[in-house]
Amino acid sequence: MSNENFWNFEAKIFKEVAELTQKECKEDYKKIACVLDNWVDLLNIVRKYSQDEIINSVSAVFLLSSGKQMRWIAHEILSGAYFEAIIDLRWVVETIIFSFHIDKWLDEEAKLIFGANKGSEMSLKYETLALKDMVEDILRYTNFKDREKIKKEKIEEHIKHLSEEQRELYKKFYSNVLDKLLFCKFSGKKGLIRNLPFATNELNKLYGELSKYTHFSHKILQPIYEKANWDLVFNFSLDKELVATCTDFLIKVMDVFYATLYLKFPKIRDEIKQNLEYCKSNGVLFAITENVTKAPIDFKVSFKEAQELVNFKILSGNYIAREKGWERSLYHREIEVESETHRKLKELSVRYFQKLGYRTNQMPVGVKEEYAISDYFMVKDGIFYFVECLTNEAIRRDPKIIERKLKLTKYAPMWFVLERTANLKLFPEKDNIYFLLVDIRRNECIIPKKKKERSLVWQLGESDDPSAIPKLIEFTKSKNANERRLAASALGKLAKHKPQIYMACPHLVKLLKDEKPQVRQYAAKALGKIRYVKALPHLRALLNDEKYYVREAAKIAIKNCEREYERYKKEKGAPS
Structure with missing residues (x-):
């Protein structure tokens, strides 16, 4: 051819x-x-x-x-x-x-x-x-x-x-x-x-x-x-x-x-x-x-730029691993290289933080003095943050991993990126610790609300001090329904302080007719804990309440009050 x-x-x-x-x-x-x-x-x-x-x-x-x-x-x-x-x-x-x-x-x-x-x-x-x-x-x-x-x-x-x-x-x-x-x-x-x-x-x-x-x-x-x-x-x-x-x-x-x-x-x-x-x-x-x-255009922060923002030496994860004499398998385990869930947490969190205006760098970093490495770091408004992605499996497998990672918070604020079902109670409440929860199935990221400072009403209920009862009685008259509910709940916590607690019972009985069902519910619970027998007619009236949870609270309270009535009859005869 x-x-x-x-x-x-x-x-x-x-x-x-x-x-x-x-x-x-x-x-x-x-x-x-x-x-x-x-x-x-x-x-x-x-x-x-x-x-x-x-x-x-x-x-x-x-x-x-x-x-x-x-x-x-x-x-x-x-x-x-x-x-x-x-x-x-x-x-x-x-x-x-x-x-x-x-x-x-x-x-x-x-x-x-x-x-x-x-x-x-x-x-x-x-x-x-x-x-x-x-x-x-x-x-x-x-x-x-x-x-x-x-x-x-x-x-x-x-x-x-x-x-x-x-x-x-x-x-x-x-x-x-x-x-x-x-x-x-x-x-x-x-x-x-x-x-x-x-x-x-x-x-x-x-x-x-x-x-x-x-x-x-x-x-x-x-x-x-x-x-x-x-x-x-x-x-x-x-x-x-x-x-x-x-x-x-x-x-x-x-x-x-x-x-x-x-x-x-x-x-x-x-x-x-x-x-x-x-x-x-x-x-x-x-x-x-x-x-x-x-994403923001300038969403990548350089190692050098981040170093200028802090007063400690930032080191790469590889460098720390070599200095500590870690085997490669140990280093990979520390940063969860083999975990698909971990990769997803990191990918979704980086994307989410960039949308919020953070500039990120996906290099694992840490501090030489500490036995810990974070997955990556980021910067916003001149503040440096460590970011650690932890899967539920990593926490279950190595309970001390949280303790190790927390050592980095001595040097800079830290974000923990966790699965949606993670138990936040495993982490301490600190001002420089933040959380991002990731729903991997839905590709969604959520920043959980920080616990609000406990109200005075709640603190009075937790005080275990009978001198708090008069103050709580005043809160039962509040125009704020949530304060009335918290006051009823707090008085129930002080039920053991008798006879002082009895001065609050007439006010709790009034709350059984409150327009808010949750106030009625907690008033019934409190009277049941106090076992205030004179409240029985009012509690029985709640058995026809429109809300199921109010009726259930009334049933339990009635049972407690009736037991108290039977006990009192045996000891001293029927009360007048």
Whole structure:
């Protein structure tokens, strides 16, 4: 077959599969067209930024070049190259993650060391990444112990042509930045995903699902084993299930793109919101971007910024674990890495706090002096807060975990994020401790009301002092129904103080005719506890009360008073 015939043959196959896909998978085809059409429009809007603003941002360069990449991925999906499309989508997600962090790290470090303008230069970013790649290639085949030595040698070699003063600055810059970049490479990408400002559990799941198709796994063999479809592996043919899967992946990756665009290009946020509405009307939802648009724009607080607000040293959870000599399993248990419930508590609470105006950082942190780590931290109005997410299972398994976490409240206020059914009585009542209850099934967060300061009426009832009785009698005459109810309840608590309590009984009898049913209920309860026999006719009248709980209180009170009457008859004869 000649070269020309070969390419014509291949083009014919692609065209046939694409036409069949368009015919058999109309909904998926419509979604892909909707997403890419809007994506091209947005890229044209982004180009309205100045060339300097675009060319000096790693994320911007990638995002602008991604239009071609995404169109090719769509072509792969429509032409039957499903696994190839998923491999490319995973590469796109990784590039977004790395470019986002690289821009942030290099800009922050450069501004800190070189001054305000240096952080925006692409030349410095290019040189840093080139140095990183060179060091990375060597470290890949080097013992862990020798890595620091090799890194220093390569930095020295890279900056040897500079003046002595410049060498010191660049040495510090490259050393700090390479630590972060190499950590990304050798410690995996989950940590990077977790520290994205729009990190969610859905994003973690997306990366995990994409990885199943790009590494050697059962997903590659599934078409052969379950469908006996050899063509799908060795040729290009239509598979409706894989078209739907790839379309879903494409939309989710585009969701990550939109979220990145929204944060990186403030001038086009209104256009992005309009595009989201248009896509939603066509059945395409971007959940991550929706959450980003609803949250405060500046919702991420840096480690350095938080440190300036407190007078103690904030340390990362990893650092504390190493200092304490914890095994990795113990550290993971402390921050509940394996718990799906814990991840949900953290994800929902971060989103909720951001809506309230808190700026969060999802890095586990603690204080060196204490044997405790909080799940993350946040800042609002210049105040630093520790945040600890505790599942019911963690509290049940380790009763001392609350005691450990509370040690951090000596240094800063603390929020405890708990399940909706958590027992708040396990925690002390302190001014610098706050609670957020999460209903995981409904995706709802609730801040429980703090207990109000106990009223004077309640305190008099708890005093166990008969001298409080005259004061409580005055409260039975109050215009406030709640005070009358509390007064009746408090007098019932002082029932043992006889004969002083009898002076309150006529006033309690009057309350049996109160307009408020709860006042009548507690007056009946109090008379029953006092066993005031003369109240029997009035209590019997309540047996016809409209409220069930009033009738029940009257029955119990009548029984107690009748017992008292029988006892009195036996001892002294019938009372007059």
